[in-house]
Amino acid sequence: MGDYLLALDQGTTSSRAVVFDRTQRIVGMAQKEFTQHYPREGWVEHDAMEIWSSQYGVMMEVLAQCGLTGADIAAIGITDQRETTILWDRETGRPIHNAIVWQCRRTAPLVDDLLARGYGDHIRAVTGLVPDAYFSATKIRWILDHVEGAQAMAEEGRLLFGTVDSWLLWNLTGGKVHATDRTNASRTMLYDIHRLRWDPVLLEALDIPAALLPEVRDSSEIYGYTDLQGARVPIAGIAGDQQAALFGQACFSPGEAKNTYGTGCFLLMNTGSVPCASRNGLITTIASSLGGKVQYALEGSVFVGGAVIQWLRDEMRFLDESREAEKYARSVPDTGGVYLVPAFTGLGAPYWDMYARGCLVGLTRGTKREHIIRAAQESIAYQVADLAAAMEKDTGLQLTDLKADGGASRDAFLLQFQADILDRPVQRPVVRETTALGAALLAGLAVGVWKDLDELRASWRRDALFTPDMAPDRRETLLRGWHKAVGRSLDWAEH
Numbered sequence: 001m002g003d004y005l006l007a008l009d010q011g012t013t014s015s016r017a018v019v020f021d022r023t024q025r026i027v028g029m030a031q032k033e034f035t036q037h038y039p040r041e042g043w044v045e046h047d048a049m050e051i052w053s054s055q056y057g058v059m060m061e062v063l064a065q066c067g068l069t070g071a072d073i074a075a076i077g078i079t080d081q082r083e084t085t086i087l088w089d090r091e092t093g094r095p096i097h098n099a100i101v102w103q104c105r106r107t108a109p110l111v112d113d114l115l116a117r118g119y120g121d122h123i124r125a126v127t128g129l130v131p132d133a134y135f136s137a138t139k140i141r142w143i144l145d146h147v148e149g150a151q152a153m154a155e156e157g158r159l160l161f162g163t164v165d166s167w168l169l170w171n172l173t174g175g176k177v178h179a180t181d182r183t184n185a186s187r188t189m190l191y192d193i194h195r196l197r198w199d200p201v202l203l204e205a206l207d208i209p210a211a212l213l214p215e216v217r218d219s220s221e222i223y224g225y226t227d228l229q230g231a232r233v234p235i236a237g238i239a240g241d242q243q244a245a246l247f248g249q250a251c252f253s254p255g256e257a258k259n260t261y262g263t264g265c266f267l268l269m270n271t272g273s274v275p276c277a278s279r280n281g282l283i284t285t286i287a288s289s290l291g292g293k294v295q296y297a298l299e300g301s302v303f304v305g306g307a308v309i310q311w312l313r314d315e316m317r318f319l320d321e322s323r324e325a326e327k328y329a330r331s332v333p334d335t336g337g338v339y340l341v342p343a344f345t346g347l348g349a350p351y352w353d354m355y356a357r358g359c360l361v362g363l364t365r366g367t368k369r370e371h372i373i374r375a376a377q378e379s380i381a382y383q384v385a386d387l388a389a390a391m392e393k394d395t396g397l398q399l400t401d402l403k404a405d406g407g408a409s410r411d412a413f414l415l416q417f418q419a420d421i422l423d424r425p426v427q428r429p430v431v432r433e434t435t436a437l438g439a440a441l442l443a444g445l446a447v448g449v450w451k452d453l454d455e456l457r458a459s460w461r462r463d464a465l466f467t468p469d470m471a472p473d474r475r476e477t478l479l480r481g482w483h484k485a486v487g488r489s490l491d492w493a494e495h
Contacts, residue, residue, distance in 0.1 A: 001447065001449075002074040002233075003021060003072060003074065004019050004020065004021055004027065004066075004074060005019070005020045005074055005075055005076075005440035005449065006018075006019055006062070006075075006077070006440075007020065007076075007077045007078075007433075007436035007440040007443075008077070008078045008079070008168060009079050009080075009241070009436040010051060010078070010080045010081060010165075010168060011262065011263070012101065012103070012262075012264075013036065013310075014032060014033045014034065014054075015032055015051065015055040015057075016030065016031035016032075016058055016436070017031075017055070017059045017061070018062070018437075018440070019062055019068065020437065020440045022444075024431060024440075024441075025431075026431065028062045028066035029062060029433070029436075030059075030062040030065060032054045032057060032058050034046065034050045034051060042104070042106065042345060042493075043104050043105070044100075044104040045098035045099060045100060045101060046084065046099040046101055047099070048086045048088070048095040048098070048167060051099065051167070051168075052167065056171075059228075063228075063229070069228075069231065070228030070230060070231030071229075071230075071231040073228060074444065074447055075222075075233065075237065075444060075446065075447045075449070076228075076233055076234070076235045076236065076237075077235075077236065077237030077238070077436075077438075077440045077442050077443030077444075078165050078235065079240065079241050079244035079436065079438060079439035080164035080238075080240060081241060082102060082184060082187040082240035082241060083134055083135050083136050083163065084099050084101050084102050084136075084164050085100045085136045085139035085140055085143070085163065086099045086161070086162055086164065086167045087140065087144075087147075087154075087160070087161050087212070088162075089153070089159060089160075090157075090159070090160050090178075093170075093171075093175060096147050096150055096153075096159065097146070100139040100142065102134055103134075103264075103303060104133070104139070105133050106142060107133040107138035107139055107141070107142050108355075110133070110138040110141055110142065110206075111131050111138055111354070114131060114205065115131055117205070119131070119201075119205055122201060123189060123202070126193070126199050126201070127186070127188075127189050127190070127191060127192070127193060127199070128186065128193045128284030128285055128296075129284075130283060130349075130352050132354065133354055134301070134303075135188060136161075136187065136189060136190070137188055137189035137202065138189070140206070144208070154208075154211065154212050156211075157209075159211075160214070161208075161212040161213060162178070162180065162214055163184045165180055165181065165184050165238050166178065166179065166180045166184070169224065169235060172224075172226040173223075173235070174226075174227075178214045179214050179215040179223055180214040180216055180217070181238040181239060181240075181289065182196065182217070182294060183238075183239045183240040183244075183288065185214075185216045185286075186286040187240055189202070190203060190206075190208065190213070193285070193286055193294075193296070196216070196294065197216075198210060198213055217289075218289045218290060218292065219239045219243070219247075220236065220237050220288075220289075220290050220442040220445045220446045221236065223236070234443075234446075234447060235443075236442070236443040236444075236446035237442030237446060239439060239442055241260070241262075241435045242266040242299065242435075243268070243285070243287055243288060243297070243438070244434075244435045244436075244439050244442070245260045245435045245438055246258055246268045246288075247287075247288055247442060248431070248433075248435060248438030249429065250460040251268070251270050251403065252453050252457060253270060254271055254272035254397075255395070255397045256269070256270050257269040257399055257402060257403065258404070258405060259384050259387075259403070259404055259405075259406075259418075260405050260434070261305055261306055261404060261405070261408035262305060262306055262408070263304075263305065263306055264301060264302050264305045264348075265301075265305035265306075265380060265383060265384055265387075265406075266299060266300070267299065267384055267388060267391065267402075268285075268287065268297045268298070268299045269298045269391050269395065269399075270296075270297050271296050271395065272295060273293070273294065273295060273296070275296040276296065276298055278298060278390070278394045279393070279394060280350050280390035280391075281350030281351065282298045282299060282300050282350065282387070282390050282391060283298070283299045283349065284296060285297050285299050290445070300386075300387030300388075300390060301349050302349075303343075303344070304342040304343070304344050304358075305383070305408065306322070306406070306407055306408040308340070308342040308344075308376045309322045309325050309376060309377070309408070312325065312373060312376055318369050323410070323411075325373055326411045326412065326413045328369070328370045328373040328374070329373055329374040330413055331370050332370045335362075335371050335374045335375040336362075336364065336368075337364070338360065338361070338363060338367055338375040339361050339362055339375055339378075339379070339481055339482055339484075340359075340360050340375040340378075340379045340485075341359050341361075341488070342358050342379055343356040343357050343359070343489045344357070344358045347489070347490070349390060350386055350389075350390040351486070353491060354495075355490075355491050355494075355495050356493075357489060357492040357493055359489040360372065360375075361488055362481075377413060379482075381414060381417045381421050381422075382421060382478075382482040384422070385421045385479070388402070399422075400424070401427055402422065402426050403426075403427050403429065404427065405428070405429060405432055405434040409428055409432055415466045419467060419468045420469060421475060421478065421479065422468070423468045423470075423475065425465060425467050426466040427462050427466075428462070428464045429462060429463055430461040430463045431461075432463075
């Protein structure tokens with residue numbers, strides 16, 4: 001067996017490959033951004049062939065960079081942007097439409113139709129999800145409706161559906177394996193998280209043929225093999241990106257929580273072997289599935305987290321590089337009363353408003369670029385604080401601290417403001433690529449690189465601790481202003 005684990009981390013804006021050794025140290029990493037397609041307002045697409053080619057490219061690049069061959073790799077783990085929907089022809093291997101990305105809002109009318117037909121309570125009870133265009137189910141229906149002949153092909157068993165993990169797995173195995181894991185299945189709005197099966201009621205409601213769907217398996221097992229430079233390497237771990245990060249942060253026990261600061265923000269709390277139904281706009285989801293035993297999590301999703309900084313950089317031209325946001329935010333003592341609500345594609349938990357839109361409020365003649373940049377930074381922390389408050393209400397558990405990861409967790413200003421506005425310590429791990437690490441750990445467990453969760457927990461190491469340092473009345477004033485600003489953004493788009 002090889003001495004290294006290869007994690008394929010297929011994200012919303014880039015594909016990356018990360019090599020870990022048996023001590024969980026990063027040996028090498030390669031990353032490539034790929035094209036974002038915005039055909040209409042509120043629509044977001046990816047080219048699935050570009051996803052595959054960029055992911056394959058960085059996999060080969062990182063091996064060359066590290067001086068390794070396929071024979072050095074013990075196993076491959078896959079983690080992916082969730083909910084993003086691909087339909088492809090099993091005979092040609094070609095997608096029949098661009099991938100519809102999780103951020104895309106085009107299927108909001110289909111969700112409204114499901115609600116009008118009385119399926120809202122069933123969706124919540126069976127899938128653990130809030131009915132929303134965010135999830136895969138209505139995206140599948142949209143493609144079947146808008147690609148000529150697609151419905152007939154699906155009914156004949158010629159079409160395959162997959163979230164991005166299934167697409168990569170299918171390509172890596174040369175079309176031999178069409179499967180997904182339970183964490184990804186739980187994000188489709190078609191999967192019964194209690195009975196652990198595709199739900200026949202929802203398949204019928206959306207007229208989705210069961211022949212489209214992948215086999216659902218554990219998060220840590222050998223799915224199949226890929227030929228990597230002549231070596232037969234097992235693909236042995238799969239998890240959606242946020243569940244992979246929860247696993248990579250060693251949040252194996254009920255009450256442990258992490259927040260990933262990526263394109264979006266995702267706060268997950270492990271709730272153990274019993275699913276916790278939310279009364280406060282959160283999602284009940286599958287955290288992991290090992291040896292046939294399922295652990296559940298509560299999740300809060302922020303659609304626009306670090307993406308607000310990309311927006312300032314790319315569309316507003318306020319920044320040359322995203323990392324400059326920290327410098328500008330620190331250059332002013334506060335936002336001057338400015339709030340930015342980045343509801344560019346609606347608002348996720350705990351609001352779940354598909355028709356909310358972004359707003360910038362509190363502007364005066366004295367407002368400067370720096371105030372707006374700081375307001376954008378703070379908006380990320382405010383949204384996470386809303387999630388944490390909802391989670392504490394649902395579980396009756398008080399967060400003792402929060403483990404932080406993702407690209408924006410390098411930003412010390414953001415994490416300090418997060419600790420201040422949460423009034424909880426925030427911990428950042430030594431290995432910040434926790435999504436990739438989680439995929440590597442799941443794969444390594446399946447092939448015996450590590451023996452159990454206790455061994456993994458003992459190896460988690462902290463890089464930095466941010467402790468709250470804000471007066472309570474200041475915190476309350478800031479949160480009151482934030483919630484007032486959110487109120488201005490709700491139900492804005494015509495529908």
